[in-house]
Amino acid sequence: MAFGVCSNEWGGPDTVNKKPDARKIIIDGLWRNNPVFKQVLGICSTLAVTNLVLNTVVMCVALIFTLSLSAATVSLLRKFTPRNIRMMIETLIIGFYVIIVDLVLKAYWPEMSTNLGPYVGLIITNCIVMGRCEAYGNTNPPGPAFLDGFFNALGYSFILLIIATIRELLGMGTVLGYPMPYFSGPYWDKWIIMVAPPGAFFMLGVVTWIFRSIEIRREHNTK
Amino acid sequence: MNAGPEISQAFIVCISAVFTQNILLTYFLGLCPFLGVSREVKTATGLGFAVIFVLTSTCMLNWLVYHYVLVPLNLEFFRFILFIIIIAAFVQLVEMVLDRYSPFLYQQLGVFLPLITVNCAILGASLFMVIRDYSFIVAVGYGFGSGLGWFLAIIAMAGIRQKLVNDRIPQGLQGPGITLIIAGLMALAFMGFSGVLQAR
Numbered sequence: 001m002a003f004g005v006c007s008n009e010w011g012g013p014d015t016v017n018k019k020p021d022a023r024k025i026i027i028d029g030l031w032r033n034n035p036v037f038k039q040v041l042g043i044c045s046t047l048a049v050t051n052l053v054l055n056t057v058v059m060c061v062a063l064i065f066t067l068s069l070s071a072a073t074v075s076l077l078r079k080f081t082p083r084n085i086r087m088m089i090e091t092l093i094i095g096f097y098v099i100i101v102d103l104v105l106k107a108y109w110p111e112m113s114t115n116l117g118p119y120v121g122l123i124i125t126n127c128i129v130m131g132r133c134e135a136y137g138n139t140n141p142p143g144p145a146f147l148d149g150f151f152n153a154l155g156y157s158f159i160l161l162i163i164a165t166i167r168e169l170l171g172m173g174t175v176l177g178y179p180m181p182y183f184s185g186p187y188w189d190k191w192i193i194m195v196a197p198p199g200a201f202f203m204l205g206v207v208t209w210i211f212r213s214i215e216i217r218r219e220h221n222t223k
Numbered sequence: 224m225n226a227g228p229e230i231s232q233a234f235i236v237c238i239s240a241v242f243t244q245n246i247l248l249t250y251f252l253g254l255c256p257f258l259g260v261s262r263e264v265k266t267a268t269g270l271g272f273a274v275i276f277v278l279t280s281t282c283m284l285n286w287l288v289y290h291y292v293l294v295p296l297n298l299e300f301f302r303f304i305l306f307i308i309i310i311a312a313f314v315q316l317v318e319m320v321l322d323r324y325s326p327f328l329y330q331q332l333g334v335f336l337p338l339i340t341v342n343c344a345i346l347g348a349s350l351f352m353v354i355r356d357y358s359f360i361v362a363v364g365y366g367f368g369s370g371l372g373w374f375l376a377i378i379a380m381a382g383i384r385q386k387l388v389n390d391r392i393p394q395g396l397q398g399p400g401i402t403l404i405i406a407g408l409m410a411l412a413f414m415g416f417s418g419v420l421q422a423r
Contacts, residue, residue, distance in 0.1 A: 037399075040255075040258060040398075042255070043254055044251055044255055044343045047254065048250055088311065091308075095304035098303055099300055099303055099304065102300065103300055118351055118354055121302075121303045121346070121350050122347055124307055124346065125345075125347075126343070197248060197414075198408070198410040198411040198414065200407075201403050201404065201407030201410055202403075202404060204403050205396075205399075205400050205401070205403030205407060206400075208395075208396075208400040208403065209395050209396045210395070212400065213394070215395075216394055
């Protein structure tokens with residue numbers, strides 16, 4: 001399928017399990033199978049908004065909403081969806097929720113909607129949404145599918161928030177727009193590069209490195 | 224209507240989409256295949272060409288649909304779904320046509336075509352084109368430029384990664400980590416172009 005390369009390049013694990021277990025789903029989504037540093041999925045559309053913490057928070061909320069509800073919906077409809085057009089159906093379901101998010105943002109927070117630009121719409125092609133629907137929602141009942149989507153999105157969000165906080169702090173000396181004591185003072189030379197695009201690549205690379213190393217060490221110790 | 228200034232604007236937009244506002248290195252679009260399929264120059268080239276072709280064509284198609292169907296009907300919010308359907312349908316169509324009429328091209332590009340539907344660069348370019356209110360000619364220039372920019376970036380990355388094969392990289396940094404850091408360095412290099420053009 002189209003996601004073969006996207007998801008299995010670095011050995012994305014197979015998550016079809018017999019008995020859905022809430023605790024396992026939560027740990028998998030947040031850490032063991034984390035979308036960002038383990039599955040390396042869906043970093044495209046959201047990396048661009050991590051230069052400000054506020055934008056990232058809004059984007060993450062939008063993603064959590066879309067991912068958990070579309071996984072649940074895909075799972076509800078899984079018995080009625082013909083196999084060969086299921087990708088199309090999944091896209092339509094995701095698109096439906098993304099349009100809701102987009103319209104709500106436009107109506108109640110127009111400035112944020114302009115700030116985020118096309119990135120809200122790009123949640124549709126965010127591989128993590130489709131990836132979870134394909135890998136989990138498609139084969140499991142709605143409840144666990146919702147949980148799986150929710151915690152995967154949460155695992156994704158917490159990495160992005162770490163990245164966004166560091167970028168905003170080093171690049172502009174603020175967090176959520178509030179000046180921080182040392183970093184906004186005259187002693188801190190602002191790293192403009194951190195809010196520019198290369199900063200996002202560096203930060204994501206470094207965060208992936210750190211978290212993967214922790215994971216490798218843990219596996220090494222348990223052996 | 225005088226097409227002269229339009230064409231020159233399209234040219235400027237095209238160049239800026241390749242260098243100063245590279246769709247991958249400044250807007251982070253199409254990162255998944257960029258990280259996943261950049262191991263060898265040969266495959267990267269195939270995917271790059273497919274992206275150039277699909278991006279240019281879908282930009283045209285989506286522009287026409289948006290301005291002649293969605294705007295008159297007041298259905299602009301529906302564009303997300305319609306764009307992705309058009310992209311998917313177009314990719315299917317190209318795949319079938321290639322399969323039927325040009326087995327050689329199909330062998331070269333065919334494998335990459337299904338991948339392209341989920342490439343966010345394609346949808347992203349169409350959405351940017353709508354947000355920035357480009358005219359048709361400019362939109363075509365933008366689509367082509369974005370595709371070319373993506374192509375250049377993935378080829379460069381594949382070349383660098385081929386050289387990295389024998390290097391000793393810390394275990395946690397292998398794969399996505401090192402690729403992202405190289406991408407950061409490339410983005411830094413591309414920022415050097417930013418003084419060249421001041422076009423939106």
